[in-house]
Amino acid sequence: MRKPIIAGNWKMNKTRDEAINFALGVSGRLPNYAECIVCAPFIILRDLVKRVPTNLAVGAQNMDYHDSGAFTGEVSPLMLKDTEVTHVIIGHSERRAYYNETDESVNLKVKKALEYDLVPIVCVGEVLAEREAGKTNEVLARQINEGFKDVNLDNPENLVVAYEPVWAIGTGKNASSEIAEEACKFIRTELEKIFGNKANDIRILYGGSVKPENIKEYMANPDVDGALVGGASLKVDSFVALCNYKD
Ligand code: PEP
DSSP: OOOOEEEEEOOSOOOHHHHHHHHHHHTTOOOSSSEEEEEOOGGGHHHHHHHSOTTEEEEESOOOSSSSSSOTTOOOHHHHHHHTOOEEEESOHHHHHHSOOOHHHHHHHHHHHHHTTOEEEEEEOOOHHHHHTTOHHHHHHHHHHHHTTTOOOSOGGGOEEEEOOGGGTTSSOOOOHHHHHHHHHHHHHHHHHHHGGGGGGSEEEEESSOOTTTHHHHHTSTTOOEEEESGGGSSHHHHHHHHTTTO
16 A cells, blocks of 8 residues: 655745744644645755654655765765755656656665665656657656666665646646546656666655646555645645545
C-alpha cells in the first residue's frame, strides 16, 4: 500500500510571518491518511520546520549537487539537512525552463539527495508541443532514464516522482484524470525497468492546476499516489481541503 502524498509547492511566495501563520492555520486540521508536505523558499525553511505540526513535513524546492564550495548563491544538501527539512523538489519545469536544469543535473541532484537522506520529489513532464507531436512517452522515458541513471535506491519510499505536464502548470488547464493515470502508469513501467519490483512502492504524483474541486478525480486512479500543488497550496483552507481529499 502506497501512502498518498499531498505536497504544496509555494514557489517564490510567502514571507516568514506568512509561512508561520500558515503553519498555525493548518495545525490540527491535517489527516493522517496522507503525507502532507509544503515546499518553501530556502530562507524560511528553518523557521517553518520549527513551527509546523508533526504531521506536516517541510521540503525545499531545489538544491545544488555539491557538498560545499565556490558556488555563489547556491544551497547545498548539507545546508538543507541543517534546517531539518525532509524533502526536496528536483527538476521542476520552471527550473528546467528558466535555470538551465537538465536531465544530467537532475541525476546528480537525485543521487546527492539520497546520499543525504533527503527525499527527492523529481518532476517530469512534457511541454504542449511535445504532447501535440505525440512525443509524451518519449520525453517521459528520457527524463526518467537519464534522471535516474545509476541511482542506487535502497528504500523506494524515499523517492517520489511527480508527473507535471508543463502545459497544465499554473495555467488552470488541468490534465484530465485519464491523461494523468496514463502518464503515471507509463512512468511506473519505466521505473520498473530501472528499479524492478521496487517501482511498486515509489509514489507517483500528478501536478498541474490541482484544486480542492478536482483532486478526488486524480486520487481515484490506481497509479496516481498524490498531488504536487502550486497555486492551490498557498491558502490554508485550500491546502487543508486538498489534504483531506477523502472527506
Ligand atoms: C507546480 O508548481 O508544481 C504546480 C503544479 O503548480 P499549479 O498547481 O499552480 O499548476
